[in-house]
Amino acid sequence: MKANSLRELYVKELQDLYDAENQIIKALPKMIDNASSEELQSALNEHLEVTREQAQRIQQIFSDMGQKLKAEKCKGLEGVIREGNDVLKDAEDDDVRDAAIIASAQKVEHYEMAAYGTVRTWAQLLGEDEAADLLQQTLDEEKEADQKLNQLAEEINIEAKEAAEGEEEEQPQRARPRKSGTRSRRVA
Ligand code: FE
Numbered sequence: 164m165k166a167n168s169l170r171e172l173y174v175k176e177l178q179d180l181y182d183a184e185n186q187i188i189k190a191l192p193k194m195i196d197n198a199s200s201e202e203l204q205s206a207l208n209e210h211l212e213v214t215r216e217q218a219q220r221i222q223q224i225f226s227d228m229g230q231k232l233k234a235e236k237c238k239g240l241e242g243v244i245r246e247g248n249d250v251l252k253d254a255e256d257d258d259v260r261d262a263a264i265i266a267s268a269q270k271v272e273h274y275e276m277a278a279y280g281t282v283r284t285w286a287q288l289l290g291e292d293e294a295a296d297l298l299q300q301t302l303d304e305e306k307e308a309d310q311k312l313n314q315l316a317e318e319i320n321i322e323a324k325e326a327a328e329g330e331e332e333e334q335p336q337r338a339r340p341r342k343s344g345t346r347s348r349r350v351a
């Protein structure tokens with residue numbers, strides 16, 4: 164679809180976001196299954212419910228405009244999700260995996276925050292006041308989800324860091340290499 168006006172661009176971006184929300188609805192259950200922290204699981208579960216409502220809001224905007232909604236593949240978010248899945252597969256420690264899940268979930272939220280901020284502003288400019296309100300609601304929810312993840316990361320990142328430290332302790336102690344200038348030399 165070519166976009167020669169801001170309205171067309173707005174419609175195109177909303178279609179893209181509709182696909183983005185649906186990709187997230189598909190991706191979240193996998194992240195929830197892989198999460199070890201119960202708090203993280205419930206935060207993601209909560210956001211899954213919220214995400215379903217966000218997809219419905221876009222449907223509502225289209226029905227209010229009397230326009231048919233056809234999803235446009237969101238390639239940007241597809242990449243963010245795919246990268247997150249790769250990192251998740253590589254994380255073996257539970258806490259490290261949780262930290263990886265938070266990292267990719269926050270990338271998703273920030274992507275959405277950027278996109279919803281834009282379409283909210285365009286809706287205002289185009290006189291689509293009800294749509295602007297709906298989009299603002301979603302934007303607020305994405306920000307809230309991001310803040311919740313920030314909170315969870317505070318503890319989980321530290322646990323992830325300690326996991327690596329525990330591993331180091333199990334390894335045989337190795338003498339630290341010294342800088343040549345500080346090497347103590349025993350004189351016979
Ligand atoms: Fe969303």
Ligand code: ZN
Nearest residue numbers: 179237238239
């Ligand atoms: Zn997109």
Ligand code: FE
Nearest residue numbers: 272275305308
């Ligand atoms: Fe979100």
